[in-house]
Amino acid sequence: MNTAVRGGLRLVTGLVLGACTAIAELIFVLLAGLLLASVRVWPRGRHAVLRPVRKAGRWLVARERARLATFHRIRLPPLYGGPENDDRALRYLALRWPLGLLGGGALGCLLVGIGTEFFVMFGWLVREVRHPEDLALTALGGLLLSFLAVQGVLGAATWEAGLATRLLSPPQQEEELLRRIEELFTSRTGMVDAVHDERRRIERDLHDGVQQRLVALGMLLGRARRSDDPHRTSVLLRQAHEESQRALVDLREVAWRVYPAALDEAGLEAALSTVVDRAPIPVLVSHYVMRPLPRAVATVAYFVVAETVTNTIKHAEATKIAVTVEEMEGVLYVRIEDNGKGGATPEGSGLVGLARRVAALDGTFTVRSPSGGPTEIIAELPCA
Numbered sequence: 001m002n003t004a005v006r007g008g009l010r011l012v013t014g015l016v017l018g019a020c021t022a023i024a025e026l027i028f029v030l031l032a033g034l035l036l037a038s039v040r041v042w043p044r045g046r047h048a049v050l051r052p053v054r055k056a057g058r059w060l061v062a063r064e065r066a067r068l069a070t071f072h073r074i075r076l077p078p079l080y081g082g083p084e085n086d087d088r089a090l091r092y093l094a095l096r097w098p099l100g101l102l103g104g105g106a107l108g109c110l111l112v113g114i115g116t117e118f119f120v121m122f123g124w125l126v127r128e129v130r131h132p133e134d135l136a137l138t139a140l141g142g143l144l145l146s147f148l149a150v151q152g153v154l155g156a157a158t159w160e161a162g163l164a165t166r167l168l169s170p171p172q173q174e175e176e177l178l179r180r181i182e183e184l185f186t187s188r189t190g191m192v193d194a195v196h197d198e199r200r201r202i203e204r205d206l207h208d209g210v211q212q213r214l215v216a217l218g219m220l221l222g223r224a225r226r227s228d229d230p231h232r233t234s235v236l237l238r239q240a241h242e243e244s245q246r247a248l249v250d251l252r253e254v255a256w257r258v259y260p261a262a263l264d265e266a267g268l269e270a271a272l273s274t275v276v277d278r279a280p281i282p283v284l285v286s287h288y289v290m291r292p293l294p295r296a297v298a299t300v301a302y303f304v305v306a307e308t309v310t311n312t313i314k315h316a317e318a319t320k321i322a323v324t325v326e327e328m329e330g331v332l333y334v335r336i337e338d339n340g341k342g343g344a345t346p347e348g349s350g351l352v353g354l355a356r357r358v359a360a361l362d363g364t365f366t367v368r369s370p371s372g373g374p375t376e377i378i379a380e381l382p383c384a
Contacts, residue, residue: 011157014071015103018160021067022100025060025093032057032090054086061089064096065168074161076168092167099160106152113146213247260302268298272323275306281319283309288326297383300357301325301334304365304379307354308336316340316375327383334379342373354379 035049068074217240224236263271269287276283285305293301305323312318318340326333346355346367355365358379369375 010071011153012107014067015107015153015156017067017071018100019104019107021060021063022097022104025097025100028056028060029094029097054090057086057090057093060093061168064092064164068160068164072157072161074164076164088167092163095163095167096160099156099163103153103156103160106149106156109145110149110153113143113149116145209250210247213243213250217243217247263298263302264295268293268302268325271298271302272305272325275309275323279309279313279321281313281321283321283323285323286325288324289332290327293327293332294383296361297332297381300361300363300381301332301379303357304334304354304377305336308377311344311351312336312338312340312375316342316344316373318373318375330383332381332383334381336377338373338375340373340375341371342369342375343371344369344375344377351377 032053035053038049065076068076220236220240220243224233224240227233227236260271260274262274268289269285272285272287276285305325309321309323312321316338318338321336321338324333324335324337344351344367346352346365351365351367358365358381361381363379363381366378366380367375368377
């Protein structure tokens with residue numbers, strides 16, 4: 001069964017169910033109207049009447065939302081409770097039931113038209129036709145009825161979609177807030193994952209670097225203590241001293257990657273100069289920021305540069321890197337370019353963590369790295 005047939009059957013099923021629910025909605029609207037009219041006579045019972053009416057209205061609207069999502073592929077943002085939204089739901093039910101009955105009536109006319117065509121064809125095959133002109137007119141009438149019924153079915157489905165979108169979608173401000181909440185939830189989840197990744201990286205650096213150095217240092221000192229040969233003891237102590245220096249270098253490297261002290265003491269430009277000093281290939285930094293940046297923005301900008309330079313040195317086979325940091329109209333632009341072999345993807349382990357850091361500040365992270373190079377990475381960080 002092809003897609004068009006499945007879509008048609010799904011649409012027909014949705015309209016049949018919509019016609020059934022329209023009857024229930026008509027009954028609800030009539031009863032709700034009578035109850036609300038009684039409030040004028042008995043004002044003190046207003047809350048006692050409105051509560052069950054709104055509750056029943058929310059239940060019926062929830063069923064309609066499920067039907068629209070299942071059979072009409074109309075998925076609407078959630079419409080939370082509250083007097084204003086409850087009133088929108090009641091207005092939707094008051095306007096929806098005529099459309100439901102219209103859709104059911106159009107389907108009924110379509111069945112009549114199809115039945116008429118079937119009757120004409122059956123009569124033509126099994127019986128002798130004495131008045132073919134009457135049979136032709138009947139067939140033409142059936143075709144016209146079927147055509148008009150199909151248009152009615154499609155029109156009813158379109159009107160239902162429009163009515164639901166207009167009355168069951170949250171207002172623009174509320175929809176914007178919901179979108180913002182979803183973005184914040186996503187960025188917070190990404191930031192938590194980035195923090196966990198960073199912790200795993202620090203643990204790996206300490207385990208594979210500093211810890212191994214300290215183990216070797218302890219073994220050298222132990223062998224020196226057990227040695228009776230002064231010359232051998234002197235050699236072992238010299239090796240232990242050299243190992244302690246290497247452990248100190250590794251420890252400083254880990255501390256620098258966790259958070260550079262220069263970032264707080266002298267700002268982003270000075271912190272980036274440490275990246276240049278540590279890089280084994282030329283790194284040119286152009287810094288065009290005339291005012292102090294918020295600490296969170298400066299921190300993310302620094303790590304974007306530091307991690308990108310580190311990844312480029314490890315994987316890109318580049319011979320030079322250019323870093324540009326500039327602020328324009330309240331946005332900090334961080335651009336890193338290299339002349340490496342390219343092929344970097346935003347889904348790479350290192351770049352994913354950077355993208356999460358940038359997203360946590362409502363920024364954007366763009367990677368352009370065609371095969372063969374060059375690679376350009378741009379982070380845009382709001383700092384107004």
